[in-house]
Amino acid sequence: MNNYRTIYDAVGGFEGITRIVEAFYPRVQKHPLLAPLFPEDIFPVMEKQALFLSQFFGGPALYSDQYGHPMMRARHMPFPITPERAEAWLSCMRGALxxxxxxxxxxxxxxxxLSGPAHHFVNTNETNEQET
Known part of the structure; x- marks a missing residue:
């Protein structure tokens, strides 16, 4: 990364971010811990993720320009995010990279x-929300 100013530049700009997102979400959709958290129509999520990651990695503020401040922790609060899910998310990202x-x-x-935010979004330790 030495020759690049930002992670955004190092991964290939918006095109590189898009390729990562396109490799990431099929993994998420197949993951037993993550798939239940995402809608069947994953394309709007993918579009927002590409905008957010571009901004997060030092590129243009595409997400904020379109949706306002990311407020990512608040946006993730409705979903039960466990430490295991945070690690699963990071594992899917590792595969995409x-x-x-x-x-x-x-x-x-x-x-x-990405590790800091992934663990910052953890809001429950409940691993068996489905139990009755």
């Missing part, structure tokens, strides 16, 4: 940057 052939050092930088 690998699939896109990002250098190992850049993958670790991206995952480190």
């Amino acid at each position: 690998e699939e896109n052939g990002l250098p190992a050092e850049l993958q670790e930088i991206v995952l480190e940057r």
Whole structure:
């Protein structure tokens, strides 16, 4: 990443972010802990994620320009996010980064940057919400 000013630039700008998002969400949809949290029509979620990650990684403020302040913790509060789900989310992202052939050092930088927010969104330790 030494030759780039931002993670956004290092991953290939908006096109690179889009490729990561396109590799990420099929993994999420197949993951038993994550799939129940997402709508069947995943495309609006993917579009917002690409806008957000662009901004989050130092690119243009695409998300804020369209939707206002991200307020990501508040937006995630309606969903039961456990520590296990945070780790599953990061694992899906790791797979998406690998699939896109990002250098190992850049993958670790991206995952480190995402790890804080992923764990910040944890709002429950309940792992068996389905139990009766």
